[in-house]
Amino acid sequence: MSDKNQLQELIAKRAAQELTGSCVVNLGIGIPTLVAKFIEDPTVYFHTENGLLGVADVEEDQIDPNLVNAGKMPVGETVGASFFNSAESFAMIRGGHVDVAILGVLQVDQTGQIANWAVPGKNIMGVGGAMDLLVGAKKVIVTTTHTSKDGKSKLLKKCTFPITSTRSVDMIITELAVFEITDNQLRLIELMPDVTIEEVREKTEADFIE
Amino acid sequence: MTKIHHDVDTALSSVKNGHTLMVGGFGLIGAPLTLIDGLTKKDVSGLTVISNNLGEPGKGLGTLLSQKKIKKAIGSYFTSNREVGDAYQRGEIELELLPQGTLSESMRAGGAGIGGYYTKTGVGTDLAKGKEEREINGQTYLFEPAIRADVALIKAWKADTLGNLIYYKTARNFNPLMATAADIVIVEVEEIVEPGELSPEEIVTPHLFVDGIFLARKRLTKEGVIDHE
Numbered sequence: 155m156s157d158k159n160q161l162q163e164l165i166a167k168r169a170a171q172e173l174t175g176s177c178v179v180n181l182g183i184g185i186p187t188l189v190a191k192f193i194e195d196p197t198v199y200f201h202t203e204n205g206l207l208g209v210a211d212v213e214e215d216q217i218d219p220n221l222v223n224a225g226k227m228p229v230g231e232t233v234g235a236s237f238f239n240s241a242e243s244f245a246m247i248r249g250g251h252v253d254v255a256i257l258g259v260l261q262v263d264q265t266g267q268i269a270n271w272a273v274p275g276k277n278i279m280g281v282g283g284a285m286d287l288l289v290g291a292k293k294v295i296v297t298t299t300h301t302s303k304d305g306k307s308k309l310l311k312k313c314t315f316p317i318t319s320t321r322s323v324d325m326i327i328t329e330l331a332v333f334e335i336t337d338n339q340l341r342l343i344e345l346m347p348d349v350t351i352e353e354v355r356e357k358t359e360a361d362f363i364e
Numbered sequence: 365m366t367k368i369h370h371d372v373d374t375a376l377s378s379v380k381n382g383h384t385l386m387v388g389g390f391g392l393i394g395a396p397l398t399l400i401d402g403l404t405k406k407d408v409s410g411l412t413v414i415s416n417n418l419g420e421p422g423k424g425l426g427t428l429l430s431q432k433k434i435k436k437a438i439g440s441y442f443t444s445n446r447e448v449g450d451a452y453q454r455g456e457i458e459l460e461l462l463p464q465g466t467l468s469e470s471m472r473a474g475g476a477g478i479g480g481y482y483t484k485t486g487v488g489t490d491l492a493k494g495k496e497e498r499e500i501n502g503q504t505y506l507f508e509p510a511i512r513a514d515v516a517l518i519k520a521w522k523a524d525t526l527g528n529l530i531y532y533k534t535a536r537n538f539n540p541l542m543a544t545a546a547d548i549v550i551v552e553v554e555e556i557v558e559p560g561e562l563s564p565e566e567i568v569t570p571h572l573f574v575d576g577i578f579l580a581r582k583r584l585t586k587e588g589v590i591d592h593e
Contacts, residue, residue: 203464204390204534219393219584220535226391226444237533239540239568240390240416241472244465248485272490277452278461280443281491286465289484320488 161329164346165297167192169256169327172295177253178207178246180287183225185297186256199232201252203283205243208235224283247283248290255291257284257323259298261313264360266322266335268296269315278316288319300328300357307359309333309340330354339363367527368556368577372402375578378548379515381408382435386471386542387415388518391444392424394535396519396552397582397589400424403517404431412436414513416467416538417444423589432456438511440464461491466508468541473510475544480509516546519580520569523553524560527574528567536568543573550576554583 162185170192173179180201181187190200190211200209202223209223212230223229246252261269271285272278288294298308309326326333331354332344340362345351351364369375376399379385389395400419404427413434419426426445428434436458442448451457462470463485473481482505486492496507518539521532529551531539543549551574583592 205537206534217586218533219586221533222393226393237531237536239536240464240468240538241541244468248465248483277449279449280441281461281463282441283464285463285485285489285491316490318489
């Protein structure tokens with residue numbers, strides 16, 4: 155496994171610990187998708203906004219091209235799964251019926267606002283369900299690498315890319331640390347294994363409470 | 365009078381220059397691939413297409429984009445076809461981006477005779493520009509108008525000859541909503557059965573929404589889109 159994959163799995167595994175007991179969870183594309191493989195509790199129900207409650211893994215020989223998740227990746231269905239149209243799916247999201255959304259970001263700032271749909275100077279081509287999940291999910295967890303490819307902090311004082319919502323997320327999980335957001339402030343609640351507070355300070359632009 | 369069309373030209377006869385079309389599907393999943401292919405062979409232009417995506421490069425609605433038959437696209441995720449960005453840069457296409465929940469709810473409203481509605485989605489973002497805001501119970505909402513189309517081209521799994529429809533797995537997506545929100549609704553199906561073969565409890569789209577039924581000639585498989593008889 156490459157270093158990048160290991161980092162992603164580390165983050166996903168930590169996020170999985172947040173999903174305990176009966177809950178409905180929507181997973182975004184990328185690291186969030188990996189979270190499902192660390193969940194064994196059958197009362198954690200995965201929702202995908204293209205119209206399925208009860209997303210499961212699928213074996214290669216069972217792949218159905220008309221059964222996919224929101225990232226258009228093949229998935230399976232659990233016993234007790236249901237299919238529904240897009241408006242009903244987003245009524246679940248916007249109506250506050252989804253307990254947790256786990257999302258990737260381009261940037262997150264020290265108030266907990268995120269940017270994950272557009273980059274300035276490039277054509278704005280897609281938003282998908284990102285804005286809906288931010289306003290509707292009861293709890294929003296961000297899973298992201300702590301820094302971008304060029305080594306810059308993704309946890310900023312203020313997002314420079316267009317924000318996805320004025321709502322602050324509830325938790326940020328990176329390969330270095332876990333932060334909670336309360337009263338629009340980041341609070342460091344946990345260091346990941348073998349990480350020092352000095353390293354987190356050095357690689358984080360955002361102000362946070364230790 | 366039968367709703368069943370036996371050739372694609374007849375099925376598409378209601379599509380005219382400058383029309384607004386709704387086209388079902390989440391990418392190619394649940395897209396009416398035979399009807400879209402028929403549009404590529406039809407002399408029609410200046411279309412406004414309402415669909416979540418514009419297919420993939422050279423596939424599904426991507427073929428209509430390549431032929432410059434689409435004047436404007438309204439959807440939530442054009443990222444899946446990089447040619448959309450190129451066409452936009454060249455000034456060949458106008459784009460309107462809506463959050464996916466807004467796109468689907470606006471169809472639902474359009475189909476239900478509702479003029480528009482207020483939602484929290486998008487408040488304070490770039491997609492709120494120019495939209496009316498309103499405080500309701502202390503929270504800010506955006507006004508979103510309903511959307512409708514001249515013609516909807518949708519995909520279902522099975523139709524009975526009356527036009528009652530059921531859908532297959534996640535190929536359902538926007539299709540049942542579009543069935544309610546256009547003046548003319550043409551459905552492409554895998555199978556046509558007799559009335560009574562679909563139980564009343566399982567029918568998702570009742571027949572009053574459906575104007576035309578067409579048996580699919582193309583199918584999405586693991587190997588891609590294939591023709592079948």
